[in-house]
Amino acid sequence: MTSSDRGRELASRARDGDRRALARLLTEVEDRSLAGEAALRILYPEAGRAHLVGVTGAPGAGKSTLVAALVGEARKADRPAAVVAIDPSSPITGGAILGDRVRMQAYAGDRDVFIRSMASRGHAGGLATATVAAAAVLDAVGFPLVFIETVGTGQSEVEVAAIADTTVVVQAPEMGDEVQAIKAGLLEVADIVVVNKGDRPGAQRAAAQLRAMLTVGAQHDRAAAAAGRPTPKRPDVLLATAATGDGVPELLAALDRREASRRGADGGPGRDPTRLARARAQVDGILGERLLARLALTARAAPMATLYAAVAAHEIDPYTAADRALEGLLARGSGPDARP
Amino acid sequence: MTSSDRGRELASRARDGDRRALARLLTEVEDRSLAGEAALRILYPEAGRAHLVGVTGAPGAGKSTLVAALVGEARKADRPAAVVAIDPSSPITGGAILGDRVRMQAYAGDRDVFIRSMASRGHAGGLATATVAAAAVLDAVGFPLVFIETVGTGQSEVEVAAIADTTVVVQAPEMGDEVQAIKAGLLEVADIVVVNKGDRPGAQRAAAQLRAMLTVGAQHDRAAAAAGRPTPKRPDVLLATAATGDGVPELLAALDRREASRRGADGGPGRDPTRLARARAQVDGILGERLLARLALTARAAPMATLYAAVAAHEIDPYTAADRALEGLLARGSGPDARP
Numbered sequence: 116m117t118s119s120d121r122g123r124e125l126a127s128r129a130r131d132g133d134r135r136a137l138a139r140l141l142t143e144v145e146d147r148s149l150a151g152e153a154a155l156r157i158l159y160p161e162a163g164r165a166h167l168v169g170v171t172g173a174p175g176a177g178k179s180t181l182v183a184a185l186v187g188e189a190r191k192a193d194r195p196a197a198v199v200a201i202d203p204s205s206p207i208t209g210g211a212i213l214g215d216r217v218r219m220q221a222y223a224g225d226r227d228v229f230i231r232s233m234a235s236r237g238h239a240g241g242l243a244t245a246t247v248a249a250a251a252v253l254d255a256v257g258f259p260l261v262f263i264e265t266v267g268t269g270q271s272e273v274e275v276a277a278i279a280d281t282t283v284v285v286q287a288p289e290m291g292d293e294v295q296a297i298k299a300g301l302l303e304v305a306d307i308v309v310v311n312k313g314d315r316p317g318a319q320r321a322a323a324q325l326r327a328m329l330t331v332g333a334q335h336d337r338a339a340a341a342a343g344r345p346t347p348k349r350p351d352v353l354l355a356t357a358a359t360g361d362g363v364p365e366l367l368a369a370l371d372r373r374e375a376s377r378r379g380a381d382g383g384p385g386r387d388p389t390r391l392a393r394a395r396a397q398v399d400g401i402l403g404e405r406l407l408a409r410l411a412l413t414a415r416a417a418p419m420a421t422l423y424a425a426v427a428a429h430e431i432d433p434y435t436a437a438d439r440a441l442e443g444l445l446a447r448g449s450g451p452d453a454r455p
Numbered sequence: 456m457t458s459s460d461r462g463r464e465l466a467s468r469a470r471d472g473d474r475r476a477l478a479r480l481l482t483e484v485e486d487r488s489l490a491g492e493a494a495l496r497i498l499y500p501e502a503g504r505a506h507l508v509g510v511t512g513a514p515g516a517g518k519s520t521l522v523a524a525l526v527g528e529a530r531k532a533d534r535p536a537a538v539v540a541i542d543p544s545s546p547i548t549g550g551a552i553l554g555d556r557v558r559m560q561a562y563a564g565d566r567d568v569f570i571r572s573m574a575s576r577g578h579a580g581g582l583a584t585a586t587v588a589a590a591a592v593l594d595a596v597g598f599p600l601v602f603i604e605t606v607g608t609g610q611s612e613v614e615v616a617a618i619a620d621t622t623v624v625v626q627a628p629e630m631g632d633e634v635q636a637i638k639a640g641l642l643e644v645a646d647i648v649v650v651n652k653g654d655r656p657g658a659q660r661a662a663a664q665l666r667a668m669l670t671v672g673a674q675h676d677r678a679a680a681a682a683g684r685p686t687p688k689r690p691d692v693l694l695a696t697a698a699t700g701d702g703v704p705e706l707l708a709a710l711d712r713r714e715a716s717r718r719g720a721d722g723g724p725g726r727d728p729t730r731l732a733r734a735r736a737q738v739d740g741i742l743g744e745r746l747l748a749r750l751a752l753t754a755r756a757a758p759m760a761t762l763y764a765a766v767a768a769h770e771i772d773p774y775t776a777a778d779r780a781l782e783g784l785l786a787r788g789s790g791p792d793a794r795p
Contacts, residue, residue: 152774155772155773156772156774156775159769159772159773160769160770160771160772161769162769163769173514174513248773386764386767390767391763391764391767394763394764394766394767394773394776395763395766397766397773398762398763398766398773398776398777398780399747401773401774401776401777402780402781403743403746403747405777405778405781406743406781407739407743409781422738423731423734423735423738424726424731424734426734426735426737426738427727427730427731427733427734428503429500429501429502429503430500431500432495432496432499432500433495433499433734433737433738433740434492434496436734436737436738437738437741437742437745438745440738440742441742441746441749
């Protein structure tokens, strides 16, 4: 059986509800193997129906607990739900440290919940590409709700949150200075801000401060709009206590309203700006990978290694090295000239 | 005056000690402008002498205070020092939130200290490329010590730490679970681990635990080495209190020893593995940028937009879209075929 045949078989079994095949398929997709590619070519046209919800926030804000609570709430209405949890992980071993083993236990035996941990590092085509591909598989095999959980501190994690249909930023009431700075960046990708741990002292005040800040922002927006300047989106602010479930039904309802409104506003297939950005991330990620593979093939290893060594020795500058590699690539087969 | 002329003039003035020209030049380099490129082509061959020290760690570990203390220690011996501080920042405005304004104040008037904040997001050629380029400029204009300070939580930030000659991972004695997971990834890039806030309860114990963990690791390493398996590097563990300066002279001495040993072990220009990795990040970053620019030019905007829209509408899969774009690029000028 060829890799492609294997991918097609895994796709077919995953679509028929085989969860072990689905898990194996996600590994293939994440590894960007030929089998994964073959499966995605089949499944991708069947995706596009799920609501992709990004959930992000600083370490300790309670993202995992909130996602678990949202899944529980969806299950009360018998709605299937999947989770892609992106773990900060070792750059060398690439392993997901906070595995899905522990978190899976609450839903062991529930076939309509699927939780997947993904390493945040070591994705050839980029983390966004790998995540969107995994979400497309879960979408195609029939999960109407897919949560993408990321730690919102790094560039790539924020990019991943931004390619979801709806992005929820979770924050705890009390945060340090550095976390505030992270948050300022996060707020710009938020559709909904959840002040979690709503039973703690200061939670009401934190929510009120955020709302006040956003109201001032909204006033600026109106002035900017009147002057014809572009205005950023302003997120809703909700209070919740993920650990007790308080505020979680309201959050899921808010997510559903967002999705209904997105579908209503959708100007037709391929017009939704978030989905366009997601498609673009996919195509560009694969394209970048293909170009690098082609480069390695065309330029062969030796001349590139010589170029790197010449740059490391400061004999030539990196622009000159890149120009030579590019000439090699576009001349197809002649390889870069590696003389210093 | 052309952009290139401007870049050459800025390079020349920066080399002559003009700090305002240096600041402007770093902006050009960070923006990847033509002026920045022209300057870097001149300055790059003059770089390669500085010791690049990466300083990373979870939010709140005290990285900034430690870097400030190290700069102060270097100044006692009249050694010039530069800092590139990578700030977690807005993905939309791209602005550095924790600016260098506050931190510069302690060294206002000291011409031999230069502190530069850099946004962590929005770098076309990648954060690593932008950081290495900035460090090369500071190196070329005469700073023998360049600290690169990053928040060690995202993929790109860890990559940046890993391209320094020596990487210091800073940690506070008490850390949560999620931070522990981040740390496990960070430890693998560390040459030196500093347990900061050494005057707090638990600091001695945290350092002892780390040393014990690394000793067990070292025993495994010896077994692995005996069996011919590859072994990871094991970092040194130091205790310091950045706020009081305790342990800082010892840390700077340890850094100097590392650098002397690196130079001693260097198998000649272009042989040092860290410097090779750094050169490779530079060349690949610029190359990726050039390829994308070429793609935009060759494929023209319209067909790529049509491809993205077809993928967003799930009419074609992203692999097929990437294949068509690639054909367009390599056929030079014919553009990708955008039929769904």
